[in-house]
Amino acid sequence: MTLDRAPRIACVGLSSWDRLISVSEYPAVGEQADVLEEVSAPGGTTTNTAVALARLGARVGIATAIGDDERGTLVRRSLENEGVETGWLAVKPGEITDLATVIVSQQPLERTIFWEQGAQLVRGDQLDIAGLFGGDVLVVDVADVPLRRFLLDLPAHTVPTARILGPLTYLAHRNLPDAFDLALRHDAIVSNERDLLDVTGTWTLSDAVKALQHRMRGATLRAALITRGAEGCRVVTETESVNVPAYLVDVVDPTGAGDAFVAGVAWGMAQRWPWLDVGRFANALGAMACCSLGAQASLPTLEEVETLLATGPATGD
Numbered sequence: 001m002t003l004d005r006a007p008r009i010a011c012v013g014l015s016s017w018d019r020l021i022s023v024s025e026y027p028a029v030g031e032q033a034d035v036l037e038e039v040s041a042p043g044g045t046t047t048n049t050a051v052a053l054a055r056l057g058a059r060v061g062i063a064t065a066i067g068d069d070e071r072g073t074l075v076r077r078s079l080e081n082e083g084v085e086t087g088w089l090a091v092k093p094g095e096i097t098d099l100a101t102v103i104v105s106q107q108p109l110e111r112t113i114f115w116e117q118g119a120q121l122v123r124g125d126q127l128d129i130a131g132l133f134g135g136d137v138l139v140v141d142v143a144d145v146p147l148r149r150f151l152l153d154l155p156a157h158t159v160p161t162a163r164i165l166g167p168l169t170y171l172a173h174r175n176l177p178d179a180f181d182l183a184l185r186h187d188a189i190v191s192n193e194r195d196l197l198d199v200t201g202t203w204t205l206s207d208a209v210k211a212l213q214h215r216m217r218g219a220t221l222r223a224a225l226i227t228r229g230a231e232g233c234r235v236v237t238e239t240e241s242v243n244v245p246a247y248l249v250d251v252v253d254p255t256g257a258g259d260a261f262v263a264g265v266a267w268g269m270a271q272r273w274p275w276l277d278v279g280r281f282a283n284a285l286g287a288m289a290c291c292s293l294g295a296q297a298s299l300p301t302l303e304e305v306e307t308l309l310a311t312g313p314a315t316g317d
Helices: 047-057 070-081 130-133 145-153 179-183 193-198 206-215 257-271 273-286 302-311
Strands: 008-012 018-022 037-045 059-063 065-067 088-090 099-105 110-116 135-138 164-167 190-191 223-227 233-236 241-244
Touching: 008 047, 008 130, 018 130, 037 070, 037 099, 047 059, 047 070, 047 190, 047 257, 047 302, 059 130, 059 179, 059 241, 065 070, 065 190, 065 273, 088 099, 088 130, 110 273, 135 145, 145 164, 164 257, 179 193, 190 193, 190 257, 193 206, 193 223, 223 273, 233 273, 257 273
Parallel strands: 008 059, 008 135, 018 099, 065 088, 135 164, 164 190, 190 223
Antiparallel strands: 018 037, 099 110, 223 233, 233 241
16 A cells, blocks of 8 residues: 555654864874765764655654754754754753764774763643654654654554554663553654564573564554664564565765664654565665765755665665
8 A cells, every 4th residue: 555645754862063074094002094974964873764655755843952052953944944844943042052962983994982961842732742653654763762752652542543653662671661562652663683582581582583473462562673774674573583585785984874774764654564574675775875964965866766675685684
């Protein structure tokens, strides 16, 4: 099934401004490295996802917080230039806007992030609940756990038809006793292997998959999509666990690839595609996000993603 209109997708979470520095390789402690390229650009997990969706053609609104500083102005302007609706954007007086300094090495291809945390949405901030839950999909990517619990409590009481997609980034590695329970209250989750093992309390991917499938019975969760870098992703439902291969691209910078993958999952959920098709689309979108320095620089249009999909994955199904 494909919608005969642009999907309406809301995102709630974090925004940031990025400073990216590319080096050939990380220097030893106390040594130096020559800078190959430096870029200052919009970033942030949720803003990256929102921009990726807007470029695909979705109607996207974002609920996020910025500081009353120059970086906040730049974040708002960049979102508006991409066609993302910013009516839910909150400016917090006296606070700074998130700043991420990202060091990207070419040998090996890796990145290190230094995060200067700024304004964030928290429990008690005013939100347009009807607007957030009124579209095809809501991406819940907030770092404030009380706010996440509040949002996950709402659908059964207010909008039973709401479909919630949740990246696990801000649930992992925080010693939350109910992290797994919170994950199960989304309709779909996205996670890398490391975060999934932490949230499920398991030691191997196989054990994590078994735990997910066991706990899915009677839960809201219908699918988990586990990113695996160059190996693609694993799509897990209550009855299936299938590896979906990656697409071959010339990788320059992996920053924001996971956020683009989330956007691909949100797009597929809005279209009501089968989960394996969602995984293939998300793999392609995540791969194309790696082709330039910066999280949003190479985010593609829908036509560009469809062209890559037509080439087939790097390895056979």
